[in-house]
């Protein structure tokens with residue numbers, strides 16, 4: 001059976017067709033070409049001397065669903081946040097589709113970042129604003145600051161925001177205040193914000209860490225659906241081995257700032273996870289799964 005399940009997949013396909021017929025996301029989808037994220041000899045040493053990353057060399061291809069796993073403190077957030085320079089690396093270079101984000105300045109940096117959406121554990125929404133306003137904030141990179149302060153979003157942006165909300169099944173909440181939604185719904189609003197941004201890459205830093213199992217599944221399914229249907233590259237930090245196995249096409253295991261495993265999900269055996277997490281952690285996870 002398709003991993004998405006027949007119903008959601010069918011609905012998703014219909015949404016894609018609708019978007020094409022509206023012409024809304026047509027430009028976005030036709031712009032999609034081959035992209036990749038490349039880490040060359042990347043290290044990060046924090047000002048207090050802590051090593052965050054040690055000589056990372058990676059290449060992530062267009063459309064991959066990469067899950068980064070590792071113990072707390074292994075360097076997952078540092079790796080993820082270095083992609084869009086939320087964290088500045090100390091050595092090496094990161095390039096995106098052949099352009100160095102490490103060296104980019106001013107408008108060039110702004111333009112590269114516009115293609116990268118970010119999803120946080122705590123959702124990072126403006127809680128007192130409406131869902132719609134939060135989703136529209138994904139468009140700020142496309143307009144002047146003055147226009148954004150005045151909230152003057154063009155009609156096409158509003159249509160894009162509505163389509164993004166439809167994709168995460170939240171269109172009926174468009175004019176509800178963000179803090180009136182459940183945690184899972186708020187996370188799906190942040191996914192819609194990344195869609196409205198027309199991000200080509202989504203970085204998700206522990207996106208389900210504060211959610212219950214059912215909501216976790218909904219959020220992971222949304223991420224998978226936009227990965228598969230819009231070919232948006234996903235890089236997701238997760239603590240759960242089971243979720244990594246279920247959703248990733250590729251798993252990167254980090255330990256003490258170094259890549260200790262990098263391969264397709266099928267090659268990530270129990271021994272692989274034991275080497276990343278240690279014996280006790282792996283056993284705990286297996287016990288939980290058996291319950």
Ligand SMILES: Nc1ncnc2c1ncn2[C@@H]1O[C@H](COP(=O)(O)OP(=O)(O)OP(=O)(O)O)[C@@H](O)[C@H]1O
Nearest residue numbers: 046048050051052071072073074075076077078079
């Ligand atoms: N701002 C900082 N200053 C100093 N050290 C830091 C800073 N941020 C992270 N570190 C350290 O860098 C290392 C990697 O941290 P990072 O947050 O990337 O790990 P992680 O795998 O994401 O952990 P978790 O799963 O707990 O979020 C850890 O030793 C951490 O203590």
